[in-house]
Amino acid sequence: MNIIILGYGKMGKIISEIAESLGHSIVAKINIDNRHELDQLNPAEIDVAIEFSQPEAAVENIKWAISKEIPIVSGTTGWLAQKPELDEMTLKYGGAFFYASNYSIGVNVFFKVNQYLAKLMGDQNDYKVSMEEVHHTEKKDAPSGTAITLAEGILENITHLKTWKLSEEVNADEQVLPITAKRIDPAPGTHIIRYQSAIDDIEISHTAHSRQGFALGAVLVAEWIKDKKGVLSMDDFLSF
Ligand SMILES: NC(=O)C1=CN([C@@H]2O[C@H](COP(=O)(O)OP(=O)(O)OC[C@H]3O[C@@H](n4cnc5c(N)ncnc54)[C@H](OP(=O)(O)O)[C@@H]3O)[C@@H](O)[C@H]2O)C=CC1
Numbered sequence: 001m002n003i004i005i006l007g008y009g010k011m012g013k014i015i016s017e018i019a020e021s022l023g024h025s026i027v028a029k030i031n032i033d034n035r036h037e038l039d040q041l042n043p044a045e046i047d048v049a050i051e052f053s054q055p056e057a058a059v060e061n062i063k064w065a066i067s068k069e070i071p072i073v074s075g076t077t078g079w080l081a082q083k084p085e086l087d088e089m090t091l092k093y094g095g096a097f098f099y100a101s102n103y104s105i106g107v108n109v110f111f112k113v114n115q116y117l118a119k120l121m122g123d124q125n126d127y128k129v130s131m132e133e134v135h136h137t138e139k140k141d142a143p144s145g146t147a148i149t150l151a152e153g154i155l156e157n158i159t160h161l162k163t164w165k166l167s168e169e170v171n172a173d174e175q176v177l178p179i180t181a182k183r184i185d186p187a188p189g190t191h192i193i194r195y196q197s198a199i200d201d202i203e204i205s206h207t208a209h210s211r212q213g214f215a216l217g218a219v220l221v222a223e224w225i226k227d228k229k230g231v232l233s234m235d236d237f238l239s240f
């Protein structure tokens with residue numbers, strides 16, 4: 001496959017290495033300073049675009065790929081308010097757009113465990129639920145996209161919770177799920193969910209040891225999306 005990398009930073013570099021090791025060709029590695037190279041490319045020769053850039057750059061990058069009819073796999077976090085607009089554009093162009101806040105298989109198993117635990121805890125009003133995420137200091141957004149997906153999994157199952165908020169106070173508001181975001185190098189990504197009561201605590205966590213799992217997942221999705229159409233997510237890709 002011929003792949004274009006939109007955002008050649010920490011993730012873009014690992015994704016390129018993995019893709020090349022699997023026999024794919026990287027036809028361009030685009031950062032802010034060489035975006036002009038996009039105009040010299042022949043879209044017909046690109047099978048898939050993989051986009052891991054920055055919150056302010058993601059929408060423009062994804063629009064570029066959709067408008068050139070190139071299937072796009074995006075992992076950039078911190079811009080999701082604009083996703084409905086991009087979903088609509090994908091359908092208008094008859095293209096393929098895949099977004100996931102986390103491409104690691106382990107985290108996607110963890111998403112399911114989180115939903116199941118929240119369902120079990122839905123009527124257990126003596127427990128206060130809270131979340132902590134830990135990432136490296138270069139991360140631009142907080143809370144992480146993964147933390148927001150986890151929060152959505154909790155809110156849809158615990159009815160007295162109405163929203164989440166960045167806060168360190170576990171007991172502040174019955175209706176609010178507090179999320180603490182810590183920035184400590186070199187943490188690739190840790191997420192912890194805690195249910196705490198006077199009697200006992202329940203805790204689940206996922207700790208990434210490197211960025212390898214995120215990058216491999218993105219390449220596997222890129223291979224899968226090549227001949228697909230529509231607005232797609234990990235629920236379409238994974239069979240669990
Ligand atoms: N979904 C997932 O599984 C994962 C998602 N992420 C997310 O991916 C994103 C990237 O993470 P990471 O690689 O660590 O970040 P980096 O900061 O290391 O890389 C981002 C890259 O994007 C480049 N960039 C900035 N503006 C543009 C633009 N307009 N067009 C193209 N490229 C641009 C930057 O270039 P320059 O340095 O020149 O500004 C930089 O090289 C983040 O949003 C992060 O949260 C990260 C890991 C996993």
Ligand SMILES: O=C(O)C1=N[C@H](C(=O)O)C[C@H](O)C1
Pocket residue numbers: 077101102135139140143144145146147188189190214
């Ligand atoms: O910026 C990162 O590094 C990561 N970002 C993603 C997120 O915001 O959830 C995924 C992973 O946690 C690493």
